[in-house]
Structure formats: C-alpha cells, structure tokens
Amino acid sequence: LRYWSELDQTAQPYEVYVPTSWDGKKPTALVVALHGSTEDETVYFERYSIEEQAEKYGWIVATPYGRGQRAYNDAGGRDVMDVVDRVSRQWAVDPDRVYITGHSMGGMGCVAVVRDYPGTFAAAAPIAGFAQPAMMDQLKDTPFLWVVGAKDGDWATNTVKNMMEAATKVGAPHTSKVLADYDHGGFLDLKWPTVVEVTLPDVFAFFSNHKMKK
Numbered sequence: 001l002r003y004w005s006e007l008d009q010t011a012q013p014y015e016v017y018v019p020t021s022w023d024g025k026k027p028t029a030l031v032v033a034l035h036g037s038t039e040d041e042t043v044y045f046e047r048y049s050i051e052e053q054a055e056k057y058g059w060i061v062a063t064p065y066g067r068g069q070r071a072y073n074d075a076g077g078r079d080v081m082d083v084v085d086r087v088s089r090q091w092a093v094d095p096d097r098v099y100i101t102g103h104s105m106g107g108m109g110c111v112a113v114v115r116d117y118p119g120t121f122a123a124a125a126p127i128a129g130f131a132q133p134a135m136m137d138q139l140k141d142t143p144f145l146w147v148v149g150a151k152d153g154d155w156a157t158n159t160v161k162n163m164m165e166a167a168t169k170v171g172a173p174h175t176s177k178v179l180a181d182y183d184h185g186g187f188l189d190l191k192w193p194t195v196v197e198v199t200l201p202d203v204f205a206f207f208s209n210h211k212m213k214k
Contacts, residue, residue: 027094029059034102034109053204072109096212101125123210125203133166140172149182149195
C-alpha cells in the first residue's frame with residue numbers, strides 16, 4: 001500500500017498482513033515490524049515467517065518503509081506513526097495492543113519510536129539493535145524484550161547487557177534473550193534460520209502478555 005504524506009507531499013509505501021480470522025467485529029492487536037539497513041518494507045514478509053505468527057494470534061502486521069536509511073528518526077519515525085494511524089483507521093485495531101519490533105537498524109528504530117512517541121506502544125522487541133543506557137528514563141515505562149545473538153558484535157551484545165543493567169536499576173519491565181550460536185543475521189547473511197526468524201515466536205508471545213496500562 002501507499003499513503004500520501006502531509007509532511008512533504010510524497011507517496012510513502014508500506015505493507016500490511018491481515019489474518020484470515022479478521023472479521024472487523026472486535027478490535028485486534030497490531031504488530032509494527034521495522035526493517036534493517038539496506039532493506040525495505042517487504043523484508044519481513046519476503047524473508048521471515050511473520051505471517052505464521054499473525055495467523056496464530058489473529059493479529060495484524062504492518063511494515064513501514066520509514067523513509068529508508070534514517071534509523072526511524074525524524075521523518076522516519078513520523079512515517080511509522082502515519083502507518084499506525086492509517087492501519088488503525090482502516091482495520092479495527094485495539095489501541096491498547098499496538099506493539100513494535102525490528103531488526104538491526106529496525107531495532108534501533110524500536111527504541112527511537114518508543115522514545116519519541118510515548119504512550120503508543122504496549123511493548124517493544126528490538127532485535128540486534130543499538131541503544132544507550134542514558135535512554136532508559138524514556139523507555140522504563142514500556143516493557144521491552146531485548147534480543148541478540150551471542151555471536152553478534154560487541155556493540156550489539158553489550159547493548160543488551162547495558163540496557164538490562166540500566167533497567168534493573170530503575171525497576172523497568174524489561175527482559176532479554178541471548179541466543180547461543182547466532183550472529184547478527186540480516187539480508188546478506190547466508191546462515192539460516194537467522195536470529196529474527198527463530199525469535200519471532202518469542203516476540204509474539206512476549207507481546208501477548210502486555211497491554212497498554214491505563
């Protein structure tokens with residue numbers, strides 16, 4: 001799909017998967033999945049089995065383009081929110097069950113969008129992303145699942161370690177999953193399945209345990 005952005009009067013692409021169980025009679029959850037660097041809005045549907053999880057839970061999945069390689073900052077973050085708004089209006093989305101995940105740059109995007117648009121997402125699951133402990137004050141109220149492969153670079157494994165230490169200090173509802181024998185993954189990695197693919201069931205299960213607090 002495409003929408004017309006009021007930000008700069010351009011057509012912006014995004015993809016949506018609606019489960020076969022959807023009938024519009026009651027609100028359903030929405031999972032926003034953010035692509036990594038050099039990828040686009042198609043990767044979660046072309047490379048990963050996220051549709052299987054959408055069918056299992058009966059949830060909608062949306063994948064924004066995020067203005068390409070902007071790490072979902074500025075106009076990239078606005079794109080994510082515009083997609084959430086349009087999907088929510090076109091289908092019956094439960095505003096208390098909107099979730100966000102992403103890989104690599106998309107993992108960074110999870111952090112950036114939760115930081116910049118507080119009160120939107122009931123939970124987040126960055127995979128192989130980067131964040132700094134100083135951000136914890138802006139993230140502490142949102143449940144996070146931090147995912148990384150144990151063989152990823154120090155920047156990635158240390159991110160999870162440092163963010164969990166920061167979360168523990170402030171009592172934030174954060175948890176982590178470190179996968180032995182997995183590296184960064186991504187479009188150019190020939191090893192299959194990747195860290196994204198093997199943790200999609202964990203990500204959806206994590207989301208299922210969270211709703212927006214009133």
